Amino acid sequence: MAPRLKAAGIEVTYLFSGRAWNKLFEMEVFGDYEWRCGLTFSTKAGRVSYLKTGFRNNLLQFIRDIKSLDFSRYDAVITDFEPVTAWAAKLQNIKAIGLGHQYAFGQAIPITGDDILARSIMKYFAPAATGLGLHWYHFEQPILPPIIETPKVETIKADKILVYLPFERIQDIVRLLERFKKYQFYIYTSSTIQHKPDHIHIRQLSRSGFQNDLKDAAGVICNAGFELASESLQMGKKLLVKPLRAQMEQLSNALALEETQLGAVMPELDPVAVDFWLKHGRAIKVTYPDVAQAIVEWLLKGDWRVDLAWVRSVWDQVVYHDCATDHPCPPPRLLHAAN
Structure with missing residues (x-):
């Protein structure tokens, strides 16, 4: 603005x-x-x-x-x-x-x-x-x-995943992701950790650094806040959200992503959900005016x-694009009626 x-x-x-x-x-x-x-x-x-x-x-x-x-x-x-x-x-x-x-x-x-x-x-x-x-x-x-102020998207690195879970303990995040060694995880956090695998990269909070890593990431794992999910959708990143418990806004955001089929949801830090999403997650690019x-x-x-x-x-100016087929796709068809 x-x-x-x-x-x-x-x-x-x-x-x-x-x-x-x-x-x-x-x-x-x-x-x-x-x-x-x-x-x-x-x-x-x-x-x-x-x-x-x-x-x-x-x-x-x-x-x-x-x-x-x-x-x-x-x-x-x-x-x-x-x-x-x-x-x-x-x-x-x-x-x-x-x-x-x-x-x-x-x-x-x-x-x-x-x-x-x-x-x-x-x-x-x-x-x-x-x-x-x-x-x-x-x-x-x-x-x-x-x-949304969206930076220019660069060539996507299929194994690069951006992670921003500020309400979770860094130890829990590393424990969740350490088993997925075929992927490179870039975690932005205000915390530090002494021991981690080489495929997990810890980054301190920085808007410029965050945007640079977001540009070429294939997917984003984050809480169910509004802004980062919006950027991810506009940039065509597959999205996995973990809503903050006991927070109506984030729980409702997660529900909205499920109903519109624009993103995937895991209620807890769940390695099974992460594994399925890494292998089968769908990226929809939503171009907002x-x-x-x-x-x-x-x-x-x-x-x-x-x-x-x-x-x-x-x-009427919003355009949806299936990143897997590289073709336009219709607007979301809701799985359930809004409450």
Whole structure:
């Protein structure tokens, strides 16, 4: 979104939260951005820990963060499910536009693993007057395709697999993959490990390094987050996801990938599932249009209502391609109706 907003002459102030300031990296594109502590979820052994989350977050600081913002000189706030700006806009009666995958959950899309707590988080964590939800498929709902900045794909290395499982222990990941010696696994992590097989490569977190390894990888093993899966689909990588347990969004994302047959799912770190996927995984390349530009043009109109005809016109530009046959293929045929 950033270069499109700049090119359109829209004045933007960027604010980031949910991650320590000193752990942000490659932020030059956002200029003189702001930062707040915000809120974040805590995990343990691949599962959201609500108790740990409650103790880790400082609610008094969160309230101070909200009160520290003055939106009097802004026409609107765009929040990517970021709670500080969303609540500050709500309290100051400033138009808030929710832009992100989470806002798709207000529509009739595949959902599983939800409960009253999960539904409350989706509704109240970062409220917005208008929601522009994003998803891999429209499910006949007023949601848009993903916003993706995709690098040029290089010659694919059939034995190269990119791995990003930040909520899992590095020891468990290495133990899972060490038996598959015909493949080269590139694991991006903030952790370190002393002993590993030669076919497993440990990489520290770096956006540029990550993108370089993603370019020529044949497949991606990751959690069921939205962004990396979106990039993988657009680049034609076969996809295997392990959803974060007790996290409704990731469990629902995994269900959506299964129902659209765009990716494979393993509920746990399962060597049998990895073996089957390595041998039989199907890569579908989904070419999404320039959604960022479409949203910028929508913003410039100033109406800020989600028109179904506009949404359909964006989806009409999506193209599906079977990487195995090197031929176009029809849109997904859902295995089950959306919940």
